[in-house]
Amino acid sequence: MAAIIELRKVEKVYPGPVPTKVLHGIDLTFEAGSFNSIIGASGSGKSTLLNVMSTLDRPTSGQVLLNGARTDTMKKNALAELRNETIGFVFQFHHLLPEFTAMENVLLPQRISDGRATGEATARAEKLLGLMGLSKVKDNPSTKLSGGQQQRTAIARALMNRPKIIFADEPTGNLDSETSKTIYRLFRNINAKLRTTFVIVTHDRRIAEETDRIVEIQDGRIAMDVRR
């Protein structure tokens, strides 16, 4: 299958009085439509790796390619467009905008690209919220939702613009095990139905074992890469 994410000799150094090298020449490729996890202990560099491959951060050296395009040299506006059209983010903290309702939060990526929410977009947002089991609370302010509801809203928002890739950083880190299971089931369904590529960072080995490929990071290097 074609590579959708490609990292070539990626290094990341955080400057400071004592510069810290977090990633050491990472070479890594993920295929389109695959369901992957990155695991590692706290401070191993797994979140930095995700941030660099998801364009939120730039590598100190090396190349990052998404969908065949170099992102490490891309201009800010082109990066913004790429993020809006190709990538969906799910973070440990839901990062919903407290000023908007669940529905409005889900519509935001579409509003950013088109300026206004079309009838089609509204219908899609409603469908996604329905898929997440949030139809009843869609008009609630995002601050008035439970933790699980907020995270599911964030997932619906990540899916809004039909992204090719979903990057998730500890997406269930703040949730109970039952809600966590529901969320992973949702991820699996989306991956199966829409062929969306998933890269999930987690410190929980049991969750990682549910994915098709596990990449383990240790001290900024790939320690293990297992496909199932």
Add this chain to the structure above:
Amino acid sequence: MAALRIATRFLRHSRNQTILIVVGIAVLISVQVFVGALITSLQSNLVERTVGSSPQVTVLSARDNVTIENYTDLASRVASTGDVGSVAVSASGNAFLTNGAKVAPVLVRGFDFPQADAIYHMLGAVYHGTAPQSDSQVLLGKELSEDLSLGVGEDVTVITAFGGRMDLTISGLFDLGVASVNEGWVMTRLAAAQTLFGYGDRVTSIEATVPSIFQARTVAAAITRAIADPDVKVTNWMDQNAQLLSGLQAQSLSSNMIQAFILVSVVIAIASILSITVLQKSRQIGILKAMGIKDRSASLVFLYEGMLLGLGGALVGLLLGVGLLTSFTTFAKGSDGTPIISISLDTVFLLQSFLIAFLSATVAGVLPARKSSRLSPIDVIRGS
């Protein structure tokens, strides 16, 4: 559109803060409107009282004590010059007035009353009797009539330095509100003055008003060009009242400075508040950037916030300012029950204040907007 929607939502979400900012801007703008309108009205009142009831442009003979010939032709040329209001001719001269017992020095002013009334408004100032109906009648000022203990219907004699003498009957008494005029002027018909001073068919001055009195100097120059007569000279109130004029200009300058300082306060207040808002909303801006909002749109959010705050503040400020002015004219009254200053609301001035407030607030949004464009999503993600 996404940026405008986000901006309005940010403002609505922090409702109390937004109301506080709008009220802050509104108070500043209302003070600016109030001070501006008050000083402008004060000036026009002052000008109206000092030079409003007198000619603003006067055509005199170029040589001292010499009268103007062919004044009818000259007057019609003055009247046909652009930006000239009313035109009147006058035959005047110094004389002594006596009732047999007392003598007083006076300035005899011969007018065509209906014509001169457009400039001096003397007909409305006649508080006893009427304006002269014949060439043997005269109007006396309040103070002069009191000094000489004279009343309507009594006879007086006017004697000039060159031996002219005329017996006149007092037809009425006037009060123009200026003691020196009430004391020194006697007004009679043009023909009577011409006969008394032996002017024949000549006058001593052609006087004119200018609708916009600060245009007097320009209009005077235009009249000079229009009549192109070396025998006459054209004067105007601005050149003759340089001190009053510089006083008015100083007042205008101080008013403008007060207004400028208020606007600077508006800009600083909005800019600092919006800068804090950028800090408050940096998490949201970071999330929006992760979702793909461009730096330009993120900046627009704060520009729109500035514009909206300016719009709200300016509108409320105008209403407050107009309310303040209305209550000032309603409640601040003199002993005679009329407002101390009659304040006129100039729509152009209000519109200017509104626009300036709106634009200042928008400009104030530029700095925070630039600050927001430097925010990086990774700082927010890492920060959490």
